[in-house]
Amino acid sequence: MKAVVQWLPAAVDRRVRVIAWLSLIFQIALIGTGGAVRLTASGLGCPTWPQCTEGSFVSTPEMGIHGVIEFGNRLLTFVLAAITILAFLFVIRYRKERPDLFRLTLLQGLSIPFQAVLGGITVLTGLNPYVVGAHFAVSMVLVVVTTVLVWRVYHGRAGTELLVPRWYRAVTHVTAAAVLVTVVVGILTTGSGPHAGDNSNPDRPAPRNGLDPELLQHVHSWPAYATFGLTVLLVVVALRQGLPRRWAVVLLAVELAQIAVGLTQARLGLPEVLVGIHMVLAGALLAAFAATMLSQRAPRA
Numbered sequence: 001m002k003a004v005v006q007w008l009p010a011a012v013d014r015r016v017r018v019i020a021w022l023s024l025i026f027q028i029a030l031i032g033t034g035g036a037v038r039l040t041a042s043g044l045g046c047p048t049w050p051q052c053t054e055g056s057f058v059s060t061p062e063m064g065i066h067g068v069i070e071f072g073n074r075l076l077t078f079v080l081a082a083i084t085i086l087a088f089l090f091v092i093r094y095r096k097e098r099p100d101l102f103r104l105t106l107l108q109g110l111s112i113p114f115q116a117v118l119g120g121i122t123v124l125t126g127l128n129p130y131v132v133g134a135h136f137a138v139s140m141v142l143v144v145v146t147t148v149l150v151w152r153v154y155h156g157r158a159g160t161e162l163l164v165p166r167w168y169r170a171v172t173h174v175t176a177a178a179v180l181v182t183v184v185v186g187i188l189t190t191g192s193g194p195h196a197g198d199n200s201n202p203d204r205p206a207p208r209n210g211l212d213p214e215l216l217q218h219v220h221s222w223p224a225y226a227t228f229g230l231t232v233l234l235v236v237v238a239l240r241q242g243l244p245r246r247w248a249v250v251l252l253a254v255e256l257a258q259i260a261v262g263l264t265q266a267r268l269g270l271p272e273v274l275v276g277i278h279m280v281l282a283g284a285l286l287a288a289f290a291a292t293m294l295s296q297r298a299p300r301a
Contacts, residue, residue: 010093012101012153019087020153023108024146026080028283031139033073035279038132039272040069048123074119081112087149100157104149111142127206129191136187143283147290158297164243168234172293175230179289181223183282189216193270217266224262228255234292244295251288257281
């Protein structure tokens with residue numbers, strides 16, 4: 001046991017940075033596999049929880065491809081849990097010097113059972129669109145948490161000194177509000193659309209939230225375009241005034257890709273592949289935005 005403790009990092013090193021990146025990558029990957037479950041109508045591929053089917057924690061041949069896809073998504077959760085445990089252990093020895101990393105890894109660790117229970121409620125409620133939406137929203141929050149973790153292991157804790165003018169910081173906060181509204185309306189739009197997550201029983205289809213999907217598609221685009229316009233402003237000002245701009249440029253690139261995919265999927269009738277890409281890009285967008293905000297403060301001495 002002593003040898004194991006001594007093997008654990010005593011400060012931020014390469015192992016800590018790698019595990020932080022894996023935490024972020026697998027959080028976004030989980031959004032992708034969760035989207036695949038929904039878009040392939042495999043949401044009830046494992047009809048029970050915590051078991052996949054009565055008497056078995058794994059999918060059986062009788063459950064077909066839908067059981068494989070749903071079980072695969074559950075299996076990825078265990079991989080993420082292992083990464084999260086390692087991340088926690090990799091900061092435990094220097095938690096007094098870096099309490100911020102300790103809190104971030106602890107929060108991520110506590111999210112695993114919470115997400116598992118929320119996923120179980122999703123199955124037990126027959127894919128209620130609001131529960132499914134909450135499941136996705138928590139995943140998006142965790143993308144931000146792991147982005148902060150990655151940033152902190154490289155740059156340390158943020159100080160009070162701003163590297164940008166206060167009005168520029170205020171515009172960034174307004175952009176954050178636009179991003180939040182875009183994500184929330186996007187969740188409602190998905191909950192009203194055709195991808196209910198399960199088509200196994202035509203007589204009892206998975207419920208929808210009852211909102212007008214065509215109207216919500218337009219409403220969803222309004223804060224998205226506002227986010228894009230504000231981001232263009234941030235990038236232009238950063239380039240002209242020599243402000244931190246790397247992550248703002250990355251954010252703008254992700255938004256361009258997101259808008260292109262969103263417009264294309266709307267015109268093609270929401271094909272599953274494009275909707276899945278749109279979901280993954282949403283996670284990438286939040287990660288890029290979190291990095292943009294973090295880059296506007298100088299690290300503590």
